[in-house]
Amino acid sequence: MQSVYPRLESLLPLVRKPIQYVGGELNSVVKDWDATDVRWALMYPDAYEVGAPNQGIQILYEVLNERDGVLAERTYSVWPDLEKLMREHQVPQFTVDGHRPVRAFDVLGVSFATELGYTNLLTALDLAQIPLDAAHRGEDDPVVLAGGHAAFNPEPIAEFIDGAVLGDGEQAVLAITEEIRAWKRAGRPGGRDGLLLRLAGQGGVYVPRFYDVSYAPDKTITSVVPNRPGVPRAVAKHTVTDLDSWPYPSKPIVPVAESVHERFSVEIFRGCTRGCRFCQAGMITRPVRERSITTIGEMTEAGLAASGFTEVGLLSLSSADHSEINQIAADLADRYEGTNTGLSLPSTRVDAFNITLANELSRNGRRSGLTFAPEGGTDRIRKVINKMVTEEDLIKTVSTAYANGWRQVKLYFMCGLPTETDEDVLAIARVAHRVIEAGRTASGRRDIRCTVSIGGFVPKPHTPFQWAAQTSHETVDARLKALGAAMRADRGYGSSIGFRYHDGKPSMVEGLLSRGDRRVAKVIRAVWGAGGRFDGWSEYFSFERWESCAAEALAADGVDLDWYTTRERAYGETLPWDHLDAGLDRDWLWQDWQAAVDPEGAAEVDDCRWTPCFECGVCPAMDTQIETGPTGARLLPLTVAGSGAVGSGTRSGG
Amino acid sequence: MARPVPTGPPPAPIVQRLVIRYAKRGRMRFASHRDVARAIERGVRKAGLPVAYSAGFSPHPRISYSGGAPTGSASEAEYLELSLTRSCEPADLGRSLDEALPDGIDVVEVVEAGAKSAGLALEASEWEVTWPGVPADAAARSVEAFLAAPSVEVERLTSKGMRRLDARAAVVSLAVDRRAGTDQAAGCAILRMIVRQMTPAVRPDDILAALSQLSALAPASPPLATRLWQGPLNGLAEAAGQAASTRPGHGPSDRPGRDIDKAMRLQAVSAEAAPVGQARANDQLPRGAQDHLDGSRAREPHERDCPDARDRATESAVRSQ
Numbered sequence: 001m002q003s004v005y006p007r008l009e010s011l012l013p014l015v016r017k018p019i020q021y022v023g024g025e026l027n028s029v030v031k032d033w034d035a036t037d038v039r040w041a042l043m044y045p046d047a048y049e050v051g052a053p054n055q056g057i058q059i060l061y062e063v064l065n066e067r068d069g070v071l072a073e074r075t076y077s078v079w080p081d082l083e084k085l086m087r088e089h090q091v092p093q094f095t096v097d098g099h100r101p102v103r104a105f106d107v108l109g110v111s112f113a114t115e116l117g118y119t120n121l122l123t124a125l126d127l128a129q130i131p132l133d134a135a136h137r138g139e140d141d142p143v144v145l146a147g148g149h150a151a152f153n154p155e156p157i158a159e160f161i162d163g164a165v166l167g168d169g170e171q172a173v174l175a176i177t178e179e180i181r182a183w184k185r186a187g188r189p190g191g192r193d194g195l196l197l198r199l200a201g202q203g204g205v206y207v208p209r210f211y212d213v214s215y216a217p218d219k220t221i222t223s224v225v226p227n228r229p230g231v232p233r234a235v236a237k238h239t240v241t242d243l244d245s246w247p248y249p250s251k252p253i254v255p256v257a258e259s260v261h262e263r264f265s266v267e268i269f270r271g272c273t274r275g276c277r278f279c280q281a282g283m284i285t286r287p288v289r290e291r292s293i294t295t296i297g298e299m300t301e302a303g304l305a306a307s308g309f310t311e312v313g314l315l316s317l318s319s320a321d322h323s324e325i326n327q328i329a330a331d332l333a334d335r336y337e338g339t340n341t342g343l344s345l346p347s348t349r350v351d352a353f354n355i356t357l358a359n360e361l362s363r364n365g366r367r368s369g370l371t372f373a374p375e376g377g378t379d380r381i382r383k384v385i386n387k388m389v390t391e392e393d394l395i396k397t398v399s400t401a402y403a404n405g406w407r408q409v410k411l412y413f414m415c416g417l418p419t420e421t422d423e424d425v426l427a428i429a430r431v432a433h434r435v436i437e438a439g440r441t442a443s444g445r446r447d448i449r450c451t452v453s454i455g456g457f458v459p460k461p462h463t464p465f466q467w468a469a470q471t472s473h474e475t476v477d478a479r480l481k482a483l484g485a486a487m488r489a490d491r492g493y494g495s496s497i498g499f500r501y502h503d504g505k506p507s508m509v510e511g512l513l514s515r516g517d518r519r520v521a522k523v524i525r526a527v528w529g530a531g532g533r534f535d536g537w538s539e540y541f542s543f544e545r546w547e548s549c550a551a552e553a554l555a556a557d558g559v560d561l562d563w564y565t566t567r568e569r570a571y572g573e574t575l576p577w578d579h580l581d582a583g584l585d586r587d588w589l590w591q592d593w594q595a596a597v598d599p600e601g602a603a604e605v606d607d608c609r610w611t612p613c614f615e616c617g618v619c620p621a622m623d624t625q626i627e628t629g630p631t632g633a634r635l636l637p638l639t640v641a642g643s644g645a646v647g648s649g650t651r652s653g654g
Numbered sequence: 655m656a657r658p659v660p661t662g663p664p665p666a667p668i669v670q671r672l673v674i675r676y677a678k679r680g681r682m683r684f685a686s687h688r689d690v691a692r693a694i695e696r697g698v699r700k701a702g703l704p705v706a707y708s709a710g711f712s713p714h715p716r717i718s719y720s721g722g723a724p725t726g727s728a729s730e731a732e733y734l735e736l737s738l739t740r741s742c743e744p745a746d747l748g749r750s751l752d753e754a755l756p757d758g759i760d761v762v763e764v765v766e767a768g769a770k771s772a773g774l775a776l777e778a779s780e781w782e783v784t785w786p787g788v789p790a791d792a793a794a795r796s797v798e799a800f801l802a803a804p805s806v807e808v809e810r811l812t813s814k815g816m817r818r819l820d821a822r823a824a825v826v827s828l829a830v831d832r833r834a835g836t837d838q839a840a841g842c843a844i845l846r847m848i849v850r851q852m853t854p855a856v857r858p859d860d861i862l863a864a865l866s867q868l869s870a871l872a873p874a875s876p877p878l879a880t881r882l883w884q885g886p887l888n889g890l891a892e893a894a895g896q897a898a899s900t901r902p903g904h905g906p907s908d909r910p911g912r913d914i915d916k917a918m919r920l921q922a923v924s925a926e927a928a929p930v931g932q933a934r935a936n937d938q939l940p941r942g943a944q945d946h947l948d949g950s951r952a953r954e955p956h957e958r959d960c961p962d963a964r965d966r967a968t969e970s971a972v973r974s975q
Contacts, residue, residue, distance in 0.1 A: 022684050025756060026696075254693075256689050256690075306700070340707055340715075
């Protein structure tokens with residue numbers, strides 16, 4: 001397959017940061033095209049700097065490329081400056097590995113971490129010369145598959161994709177590969193339709209075209225039913241168990257361009273059962289499956305040796321919750337003592353942070369900022385969202401951090417949560433002031449800082465808040481404005497407190513795309529046609545464009561932006577994703593939603609890792625169980641190759 | 655309250671300093687200097703080299719870089735100095751570092767820095783610039799006008815806004831390289847120039863902008879500049895005198911590169927230093943010759959850089975993938 005690089009090369013001096021388009025990173029792979037029979041283009045629909053470090057893409061890239069006869073290359077969204085030149089010079093969407101045209105691959109797999117990447121999908125399809133409508137694609141076009149968290153409701157992009165894969169991708173991509181290979185070897189029976197039928201039947205893929213959606217006079221969905229025999233009524237998510245047998249990435253991509261995460265990340269567990277009611281990730285990735293300390297040690301060793309990174313991120317939805325986190329942090333700190341290797345936990349729960357962990361994390365590297373996410377300003381609202389952390393917990397935790405040498409603490413909050421009042425948001429200013437006071441007392445210094453970041457809440461599918469009314473952007477913006485004023489009101493804190501916020505408008509669009517149905521595709525198409533690109537980037541995002549396109553495109557259907565966002569749903573309403581099965585019992589979700597908004601005060605739900613099962617439904621539905629330690633194992637010291645050098649061992653397990 | 659000081663032992667002392675010449679080739683020419691520096695720091699760690707670290711709360715590896723070639727320009731002659739806590743054989747170190755770097759950021763030569771660490775006398779660079787779509791005759795007329803002018807001001811957009819600079823002041827020599835007759839047929843001029851290091855820096859792009867300005871040239875696509883050498887000004891000036899006398903039809907053995915090679919040795923270079931790490935073939939942009947230090951001088955730039963020739967070369971390489 002011909003490389004488009006010679007044609008691309010003369011365009012690169014004319015664009016910003018051309019290095020992002022050339023590939024050639026350490027651990028990237030260019031396989032012989034003709035020696036393979038199933039070929040995947042893996043896309044992260046955002047800029048390279050965001051997409052390149054993405055764990056999901058890196059894992060699948062390695063899992064696929066390890067197989068004989070299978071090839072995987074990566075492609076990312078090109079910025080508008082290059083898009084314009086590619087159109088002028090007829091350069092198609094390309095992969096950065098072999099610079100092969102995306103249209104030449106068998107599969108284009110797109111990982112959607114956020115719905116704001118949908119317009120970028122259309123740009124990529126169009127640049128690739130793949131018809132936007134799945135129905136118009138021919139035998140030579142790739143099968144376009146969506147994955148990632150947003151794939152748990154792919155209905156708004158149903159007409160643009162051929163299929164969606166729910167849940168963990170490691171085994172799913174291999175199963176799909178086998179189906180494609182078998183179909184090709186059998187002489188492509190049934191053509192494209194035949195392949196999609198196979199994928200829907202045995203491949204575990206949701207193929208939207210095999211489901212008919214009908215609507216009631218009140219504009220809600222009446223039913224979603226299969227229109228082909230052999231297609232399941234509901235499509236279940238994929239769950240990988242025993243993460244120790246899937247130790248990827250082991251050869252991480254090392255971008256030459258600057259990227260958002262300059263570190264080697266090890267996923268220390270998958271899933272989370274803390275039960276935060278707003279959190280889609282925590283609901284759709286159940287149950288908790290830990291990697292053992294031994295595998296984490298081996299992956300760290302192999303990943304650092306293969307990359308030269310100076311920082312290891314212990315990744316998960318709530319890393320301090322690993323059953324052996326203190327041991328992991330201590331043993332890794334011992335191993336890398338004196339090597340200038342830093343350890344970090346990207347997300348730490350207020351109540352799981354402790355001083356031992358804090359000191360181990362800072363032993364070999366600098367004390368970078370600590371980040372906690374109380375999410376709500378009052379104990380009351382935190383009960384509503386089931387974030388079981390009190391203000392006293394928070395003050396105690398930050399005092400510990402400041403007393404042990406940290407100078408900067410970041411706090412994340414959300415605005416627009418169900419039942420939220422102005423007071424709940426204004427209380428955040430009081431919390432910030434208390435944090436600074438506590439920090440000054442604990443450290444004996446005045447130069448400590450606290451940064452408050454806050455954004456609008458978006459109700460997500462497959463969560464107890466999937467029925468909730470989203471708070472309008474006018475209300476969110478008014479509350480944020482009042483909060484900013486309250487933060488600045490006491491000059492005694494002046495520069496000690498930083499305040500960052502995202503205004504409420506992008507959240508409305510995210511809300512439309514998150515809980516939208518197939519009718520929303522018209523809006524996405526119209527926005528894209530009007531120039532919508534990179535909607536996750538404030539400099540490109542235009543609320544006015546989304547608002548006017550939504551009004552126009554949805555008028556004939558009798559629905560609008562508010563109908564999809566600020567409208568509360570009833571128990572009986574068929575939700576667009578009800579036929580997509582994350583394993584959660586719908587009645588359990590409803591009870592949890594009712595418990596959240598109980599006027600008597602919200603009832604809290606505990607974590608099933610430490611208390612009896614509360615029957616969310618996932619384990620019996622998916623035939624899985626919680627996989628946690630402790631294992632009691634320890635990491636032995638590495639044989640260090642030289643002073644200041646990281647050991648050069650290779651992975652022994654797996 | 656007293657300022658906190660880092661705990662733990664002080665960093666290990668420096669026992670050896672190495673000067674590394676490296677190249678930025680093929681698609682890696684699009685790396686910025688910061689990108690290259692990051693890749694090298696990772697390469698140093700990946701290779702397990704005993705690099706020295708600075709003291710303080712956030713120790714960083716002791717690597718100092720000379721001014722890097724601009725983003726988009728290739729280079730055969732970039733330099734850095736690496737401080738080590740353990741003495742290493744330069745050639746071995748060069749080989750293992752080269753293996754730990756992405757293809758296209760290639761170690762060319764490693765030598766021990768002089769005892770006094772005089773630093774690198776990098777006063778000027780020789781550049782070769784391929785200028786697609788510009789006939790050699792037109793380029794030559796423009797070059798003549800440029801050299802005759804006492805100063806030629808150009809504008810460049812920098813992070814601090816539009817800046818004016820005198821492109822002429824930095825140019826020691828400038829000539830159209832007419833050795834390959836086929837270039838004219840392909841409509842692409844090849845320029846050779848020696849440019850003084852100045853503040854603000856004058857880049858090959860600025861000189862081309864000056865040339866375009868003088869006689870309204872319209873390049874078909876952006877130029878490709880390659881830094882061939884850099885070093886002390888007197889060495890380059892001599893080389894330039896020879897370059898000017900070079901005429902079409904001279905074989906590779908007569909080319910000025912051999913002499914520049916000698917003139918351009920780093921002052922502190924030990925005579926025995928051998929090139930290390932067979933530079934790897936560039937998988938995207940194959941060249942006539944795959945090279946180590948001297949090989950890179952012998953390659954025929956014209957075959958590589960003219961669009962037609964490049965298309966042919968790339969096509970054959972890609973088919974084999």
